[in-house]
Amino acid sequence: MSHASTLAREVPLEAAWETSSHSEVCCLIYATQNGWKLPILFEEMGVPYEWALVDFDEQEQKSARFLAVNPNGRIPALIDRGRGVTVAESGAILEYVAERFRSPLLPTLEEHLGLHLQVKQWLYWQVSALGPSMGQAMYFQRIAKVRGHDDPFAIGRFIAEAERCLQVLNDQLAASGGPFVLGERCTLVDVASFAYGASAYWANVDVSEMAHLRAWLDRLHARPSFATGLGVPFARPAFFGPPHATDDEIEAEIARNAGQFAVETKAPR
Ligand SMILES: N[C@@H](CCC(=O)N[C@@H](CS)C(=O)NCC(=O)O)C(=O)O
Structure with a gap:
């Protein structure tokens, strides 16, 4: 909400x-x-x-x-x-x-060197691993395939890699004890990773066995700051699947999303 x-x-x-x-x-x-x-x-x-x-x-x-x-x-x-x-x-x-803005979402080197480095480590992991694998899984299924370019090998490859990354996140949540990725404190890692984790439905990644990840997603969906941020510029609940979106919303998003991106390829030399 x-x-x-x-x-x-x-x-x-x-x-x-x-x-x-x-x-x-x-x-x-x-x-x-x-x-x-x-x-x-x-x-x-x-x-x-x-x-x-x-x-x-x-x-x-x-x-x-x-x-x-x-x-x-x-x-x-x-x-x-x-x-x-x-x-x-x-x-x-x-x-x-x-x-x-001197936010506690990123502890300073002086305040807590270990946690500072953990935030950087996981933030770089999000932008280099979780984001791109989820992005490609969504691209091949929700854009290329809808526009007539069905590539089961690429789809399978990126679903597997996205699933691996979400499993890594699930295991990190188990190891830290939560409620946030790095433990007691909400950090930039939660901010950066949430919308990607929440989009497992859209990427067709099965997270049903990832209990720690699912509990973390539920907590952040219910957290007023995260819920409000997800509405700016506007909400796209279809990415998060049921119960966040209705079947009609999902159908409408499938067509709209695919139309927003060009499918550009180049033949190998
Ligand atoms: N590494 C970049 C990735 C940014 C990115 O992929 N942005 C997408 C939206 S999620 C975009 O602008 N896509 C438009 C396009 O490719 O034309 C970052 O972390 O900011």
């Missing part, structure tokens, strides 16, 4: 660089697993933020204006008008924002 955010303020993309009394920072995002990381972060910190929609239907992530912030042409990105800097790549953004 998502709640309306009292911290978030939407601005048009063209106004994202303009100073505002609401917040010095503006998140450039769309409603995806990487995009939701930023609203979840700000909601969890309790810090006001602005956000601008980078509209995938208009391919705005490939526009000159956006590429000037992130030449890689992918969301999320952050504009910090207060300090006159921009940053892209979700892991780098989470670290920067947590340090800028």
